[in-house]
Structure formats: C-alpha cells, structure tokens
Amino acid sequence: MVLELRNLVLGLLFWLCVLPWAEGGKVLVVPIDGSHWLSMRDVVRELHARGHQAVVLAPEVNLHIKEEDFFTLQTFPTSYSQEEFGYIFQRHRQMIFKTHFLEKFLETIESMKNGSMMYYKSCSELLHNQLLNRHLNESAFDVVLTDPVNPCGALLAKYLSVPAVFFLRFIPCDLDFEATQCPNPSSYIPRLMTMNSDHMTFLQRVKNMLFPLGMKYICHINHSPYASLASELFQRDVSLVDILSHGSVWLFRGDFVLDYPRPIMPNMVFIGGINCANRKPLSQVCMLPLCN
Ligand SMILES: *[C@@H]1O[C@H](CO)[C@@H](O)[C@H](O)[C@H]1NC(C)=O
Ligand SMILES: *[C@@H]1O[C@H](CO)[C@@H](O)[C@H](O)[C@H]1NC(C)=O
Numbered sequence: 001m002v003l004e005l006r007n008l009v010l011g012l013l014f015w016l017c018v019l020p021w022a023e024g025g026k027v028l029v030v031p032i033d034g035s036h037w038l039s040m041r042d043v044v045r046e047l048h049a050r051g052h053q054a055v056v057l058a059p060e061v062n063l064h065i066k067e068e069d070f071f072t073l074q075t076f077p078t079s080y081s082q083e084e085f086g087y088i089f090q091r092h093r094q095m096i097f098k099t100h101f102l103e104k105f106l107e108t109i110e111s112m113k114n115g116s117m118m119y120y121k122s123c124s125e126l127l128h129n130q131l132l133n134r135h136l137n138e139s140a141f142d143v144v145l146t147d148p149v150n151p152c153g154a155l156l157a158k159y160l161s162v163p164a165v166f167f168l169r170f171i172p173c174d175l176d177f178e179a180t181q182c183p184n185p186s187s188y189i190p191r192l193m194t195m196n197s198d199h200m201t202f203l204q205r206v207k208n209m210l211f212p213l214g215m216k217y218i219c220h221i222n223h224s225p226y227a228s229l230a231s232e233l234f235q236r237d238v239s240l241v242d243i244l245s246h247g248s249v250w251l252f253r254g255d256f257v258l259d260y261p262r263p264i265m266p267n268m269v270f271i272g273g274i275n276c277a278n279r280k281p282l283s284q285v286c287m288l289p290l291c292n
Helices: 002-013 035-049 082-096 101-127 130-138 152-160 172-180 202-234 240-244 272-276
Strands: 026-030 053-059 072-076 143-146 164-168 247-252 268-270
Touching (some): 026 152, 035 272, 152 202, 172 202, 202 240
Parallel strands (some): 026 143, 143 164
C-alpha cells in the first residue's frame, strides 16, 4: 500500500521531468549558495534539457550562482556587501574541520547566527520586494524547487501558492519528520551530528535524546525570524513546521547505504545517486604491505 502510494506520488511529481512528451513546465528554483547550488545546478541543467523552463532566483550578492545558458537568472538587491557575505562563508568553512565537540558546537552556533542573519536579511528583502513578487506571481510557475535548509524558498512557494519540491541533503532538528508527521523513534534513529549509529548503548541513547535539545536552540535562533516573517505575510500565526509542511515532495540526496535507515513518508524520495553524476575513476593508492 505504502509502496503503491509512493509510486503514485513519484509518478505525479516526476511528470515534470520524466514525460518527454509533456508540455514544458515552468520551474522557479530558489537555491542556497555554496555547494548546495552545485548539486542543484545539475538538476536545473537536466530540467532544461528536457524542455522545461527554469528561473533561478538569487540575491545579487552571492558566491556561485552565476548566469548560465540553461536557466534565466533573476536577482534581487540586498543590503549587505559581497565582502561581508564572503567572510561568513569563509568562517563557516574553517569551522567544519574542527573536531573538538564543544568548540565545534559553540562555533556552529556563532557561525549559524551570523549566516542565518544574512540569509534572513535577504529573505526578508525578497519577500518585501513587491515589484518582484508581483512579477513572480504573474509568471505562474508550476513548481518551486528549493533546499528547505534555508526556508525562504518554501516560504516564497507558500506565499505564491505554488507547490514546492524540496531538494536536500538533510535538515536539522528533525524538521522533515515534523513537517511530514513521520514517525521518529529516538531509540533507533541516530540524531544528526551525534555520531551515534542505529545500534546504541544506553548512554548513547541518552545522548541521542539530549543532543536535539541543543540543536533546537540553534534552530530556534536560525528559524524563528522566518516564522515571524511568515506570520506577518499571512496575517496569522505561522510556524516553521507550517511553512515546511507546504512541501509536496522531499528529495533527499542520501541513501541507506550512506545513511542509517529511518522511517520515511510516501512523499520522501532518496536520490543519493545524484551525487555521483560526475564520477571519476578512483586513483590508485598504494597501501603497504599490499604494494608490489
Ligand atoms: C560573526 O559576526 C561577528 C560580528 O560581525 C564577527 O566578529 C565574528 O567573527 C563572526 N563569526 C563567525 C563565526 O562568522
Ligand atoms: C497573485 O495573483 C493573484 C491573482 O491576481 C492574487 O489573487 C494573489 O493575491 C497574488 N499573490 C501574491 C502573493 O501577490
């Protein structure tokens, strides 16, 4: 039954890219800058190759989102400079390589605070840009493709009443579970960044229970401004989970070979193979004493 439903959803939502005889659709792409965009760009290229029209929406100040011939780039002005933006990305990259748990945790908070403030600024400026929103509304997009780690694309989709397809590696704070009402037993599902496996000792399970509390704090810092922005736009109380519940399909760039198994909902699809689009042969490595 679940499999059938899943196939149905897959069929419905992939009509855009699967049916070569289907009329070309109009896709509004709201990417996140950096490496996130690099994997999304391949999808946009493929959509274009299959006759769909993609408009990529990005702030004027960005790292990697540049004009290409397989999409239309629509930029919008921001109140921060390229230098301010580049500095935050640089600090974030340095943090990734820290291994000390507490240090990493504290730096993560600071880096996310800074980064999310800037992302939020650009999101607020985007959603308050009436001229641009009128134009986007009139463009009558069929679908919004976005990475929900930055909820701006999801919020914009909800605001424009356009279905959203989420394209993500993962999202912190179990927001995917909450937004899709997916079962989430913490005794079996290792939490993000805990380094636990799906077989946990008692103490690891305790860590698995406690760690999300810290993450919730980070997520609160990161996400509460979006809930306020949404509440302002819709003139009622809107939570982040409400915004993310707008997603029709969740495409996870993961795989149960790479990640631990977890419950999924019928509108979740694992497309981990997409990360191997540009594969290269492994270079030969000499491991003593196997060399000869
Ligand atoms: C965060 O921003 C503050 C003030 O702008 C800056 O001093 C600090 O280095 C930044 N930290 C990170 C991790 O980006
Ligand atoms: C989009 O256009 C429709 C029809 O003109 C209108 O009812 C709706 O309020 C507009 N939405 C936004 C977000 O501007």
